[in-house]
Amino acid sequence: MLGLCIQAPELKDRNGLRFWEAKPQAWAQLPKTFLRHPNGTAIYDIESANDARFNMVKSELFGTLPNEVKQDICFPPQLPAGTVAAWATPRTARIVYGNEPPMHIPDIWESGIAYAEGYKTFYDSLPNSFKENVWFQSGKEEILNFGQGLPDRLIQKHFSVKSAMIECVSEGYPARVATTHKLRPDYPGNAYWFYRALLNMYRDAYGHKVKLLFHEYKLDDGVTDTEDAVLLLAQFLIVMSRLIYESDTIDGGAYQQGAGTGTVNLIGRNENQEWVTTWLTQLWIEFGHVLINAKFIETEQIERPDYVSIEAYEFRSGTKYLLFCNRGSDEYINLPGKSVTLFSNREMKKTNWNNVLPAKSCGVIKL
Amino acid sequence: MATKKIAAKLSIPKGIVAAMEVDTEVSANVTAQINKILPVNSTSGTRTITPPTTTQNGAWFGVVDSRNKFDTQNCVVNFSADNKLQTSSSPLTLSVEGQCAIFVWSGVPAAGWLRIV
Numbered sequence: 001m002l003g004l005c006i007q008a009p010e011l012k013d014r015n016g017l018r019f020w021e022a023k024p025q026a027w028a029q030l031p032k033t034f035l036r037h038p039n040g041t042a043i044y045d046i047e048s049a050n051d052a053r054f055n056m057v058k059s060e061l062f063g064t065l066p067n068e069v070k071q072d073i074c075f076p077p078q079l080p081a082g083t084v085a086a087w088a089t090p091r092t093a094r095i096v097y098g099n100e101p102p103m104h105i106p107d108i109w110e111s112g113i114a115y116a117e118g119y120k121t122f123y124d125s126l127p128n129s130f131k132e133n134v135w136f137q138s139g140k141e142e143i144l145n146f147g148q149g150l151p152d153r154l155i156q157k158h159f160s161v162k163s164a165m166i167e168c169v170s171e172g173y174p175a176r177v178a179t180t181h182k183l184r185p186d187y188p189g190n191a192y193w194f195y196r197a198l199l200n201m202y203r204d205a206y207g208h209k210v211k212l213l214f215h216e217y218k219l220d221d222g223v224t225d226t227e228d229a230v231l232l233l234a235q236f237l238i239v240m241s242r243l244i245y246e247s248d249t250i251d252g253g254a255y256q257q258g259a260g261t262g263t264v265n266l267i268g269r270n271e272n273q274e275w276v277t278t279w280l281t282q283l284w285i286e287f288g289h290v291l292i293n294a295k296f297i298e299t300e301q302i303e304r305p306d307y308v309s310i311e312a313y314e315f316r317s318g319t320k321y322l323l324f325c326n327r328g329s330d331e332y333i334n335l336p337g338k339s340v341t342l343f344s345n346r347e348m349k350k351t352n353w354n355n356v357l358p359a360k361s362c363g364v365i366k367l
Numbered sequence: 368m369a370t371k372k373i374a375a376k377l378s379i380p381k382g383i384v385a386a387m388e389v390d391t392e393v394s395a396n397v398t399a400q401i402n403k404i405l406p407v408n409s410t411s412g413t414r415t416i417t418p419p420t421t422t423q424n425g426a427w428f429g430v431v432d433s434r435n436k437f438d439t440q441n442c443v444v445n446f447s448a449d450n451k452l453q454t455s456s457s458p459l460t461l462s463v464e465g466q467c468a469i470f471v472w473s474g475v476p477a478a479g480w481l482r483i484v
Binding site for chain 1: 453455474478481
């Protein structure tokens, strides 16, 4: 789940520096398994394979990274399929056709069927070596199942794309679904059950062999680097680690706010046009280190407080850690005999607590 | 049907299996019980199962096709406006041979039960 989306690599601070130039140490420290670029609605402005931003990411940004960091591509549908070959490098991992098709009906695609036809034409024209990495997008199940209050027209767009892509899979195209996803506080049920239900919805639609990629998970529009933002991201990462362990449905994910305008990004450009890191950055570094380097330890899921996400991990050295998020409770939770290290505070200072999970907190516990 | 057999069929994580209890098989229209899997025999006709009512977060119930007949004699889980499935008031029809379904109470009546399997 530790991919990072890079939306606007050309952004500079007031000193003319890009984020990786202004914050080289923070950039190097951020755990990342892949970068997703290009991504977002910006893909529709790309006119040719020789795109300046793509080339910048390919040559400059990836030049700062070890070879094992891969690249996901959100493919601009207006480009010839052959562009994939022009863009491909040994780092190229997943290739997703288009960006959020339901949101772009009817301006990019007139309907879900038009998206499906475009996807099939794209897929069919690729050599087999690329076909294995191609993903499509569907209607979003959280919109279709929990979208009360949203305009009917929007829900119909999601339904249109979902229906067309179910048909597509029934014709034999691989069931590899990429989805954008908002980290919201108001999904029903505790996070674990909600996301299990969400995976089940995709399995219901596309079959039990479906693969799901959260290729753009993000905090909701207008969210700032508040306590809630940190807790929502922490909760999602913890729950995903369990679901990845439990099933082979989830292929991965990328955090949308990797670097960009606003302090909700891991490296964000603030209102003074300076690149800054935030407590989200600290969360990503601490959680990412465990999630990438330690293996998940199975523990029972039953009889846990609904409002706490907590999972265990073990490093090769034998050292064990818990990652926890006490998002929903205003109460302290007793954790006898454990020293709790928190970093969920605005000063980004680690705080030691004994025997309790403080209310509205997330952090790391070394066992 | 043994708990382990059902768990394997459902791909349920081992941590959850520990809490599973299998109810007595039924060949009639009944109300499912909280925190139990209900084996449904539809050999002689379609069945309608009423979901239990609860306010307990994390409560669950399940339904399983114990005679592999749901494809010909369906099983309808009778969700309603008073007891919803993922915000929907519509009944859910199970129509796949050998099908199983498990539902967890979301804690939010407007959302109702979440189907996790």
